[in-house]
Amino acid sequence: MKPLLQVSNLNAWYGESHVLHGVDMTVGEGETITILGRNGVGKTTTLRTIMGIIRERKGEIRFDGKDMLSVPLHRTAHVGLGFVPEERGIFSTLTVEENLMLPPVVADGGMSIREIYDLFPNLEERRSSPGTKLSGGEQQMLAIARILRTGVRLLVLDEPTEGLAPVIVQRIGEVLKKLKERGMTVLLVEQNFRFASRIADRFYLMDHGRMVADFPVAELPARMDKLHKVLGV
Numbered sequence: 001m002k003p004l005l006q007v008s009n010l011n012a013w014y015g016e017s018h019v020l021h022g023v024d025m026t027v028g029e030g031e032t033i034t035i036l037g038r039n040g041v042g043k044t045t046t047l048r049t050i051m052g053i054i055r056e057r058k059g060e061i062r063f064d065g066k067d068m069l070s071v072p073l074h075r076t077a078h079v080g081l082g083f084v085p086e087e088r089g090i091f092s093t094l095t096v097e098e099n100l101m102l103p104p105v106v107a108d109g110g111m112s113i114r115e116i117y118d119l120f121p122n123l124e125e126r127r128s129s130p131g132t133k134l135s136g137g138e139q140q141m142l143a144i145a146r147i148l149r150t151g152v153r154l155l156v157l158d159e160p161t162e163g164l165a166p167v168i169v170q171r172i173g174e175v176l177k178k179l180k181e182r183g184m185t186v187l188l189v190e191q192n193f194r195f196a197s198r199i200a201d202r203f204y205l206m207d208h209g210r211m212v213a214d215f216p217v218a219e220l221p222a223r224m225d226k227l228h229k230v231l232g233v
């Protein structure tokens with residue numbers, strides 16, 4: 001499989017605090033990859049460093065061969081990376097449709113509003129509702145939907161199912177499967193094993209600021225006991 005994202009020996013800092021200690025990770029074109037790990041091991045920091053939000057970094061990040069360390073933050077989407085942060089970032093004073101239209105289209109191949117509403121019928125029903133009136137699940141769907149319009153090739157999600165009801169988690173899983181069928185590459189952090197095992201092709205296990213294991217979804221059942229111990233879940 002052709003690698004789309006290649007991360008090698010990535011280090012990152014918050015001021016004096018050295019948080020990533022040599023992250024190595026490869027995401028193939030069309031793959032769905034899930035990062036697992038205990039609280040505070042550096043999962044969010046890994047995503048934020050790849051996205052260029054954290055600039056105190058060393059090592060290598062290549063996207064489709066391009067050196068991302070030289071790309072300014074405001075160009076990250078143009079290169080093809082879209083990020084849905086844990087806090088989702090929906091503008092509460094804007095309607096669903098205004099939120100949807102906000103990020104600029106950066107490349108061909110993004111979804112039309114029609115395709116997005118077909119994928120998320122509840123967003124169409126609520127197209128004129130303000131962001132404040134949305135449930136957590138609707139906000140998460142809107143945060144994902146908004147990025148699909150832009151034409152990015154890698155969707156990066158930080159704990160998309162956190163705090164959501166099981167029925168909504170299932171809906172988000174179905175959406176991610178459909179995106180996979182369309183060829184989208186997805187990198188996500190996720191604590192919900194059941195959800196992750198339904199959508200991921202491969203897992204990385206993170207500890208103390210680096211990746212300590214990497215295995216395909218087929219090996220998940222055999223590793224479950226050990227993972228429960230490592231993750232404390």
Ligand SMILES: Nc1ncnc2c1ncn2[C@@H]1O[C@H](COP(=O)(O)OP(=O)(O)OP(=O)(O)O)[C@@H](O)[C@H]1O
Nearest residue numbers: 014015017019037038039040041042043044045046
């Ligand atoms: N803005 C910040 N400034 C300083 N230190 C930070 C900052 N954000 C996170 N950290 C620290 O960096 C380490 C990694 O945090 P990070 O948020 O990446 O962990 P995580 O694996 O995403 O955890 P969680 O499962 O709780 O989301 C932690 O020790 C955390 O306290």
Ligand SMILES: [Mg+2]
Nearest residue numbers: 043044045158
């Ligand atoms: Mg986190």
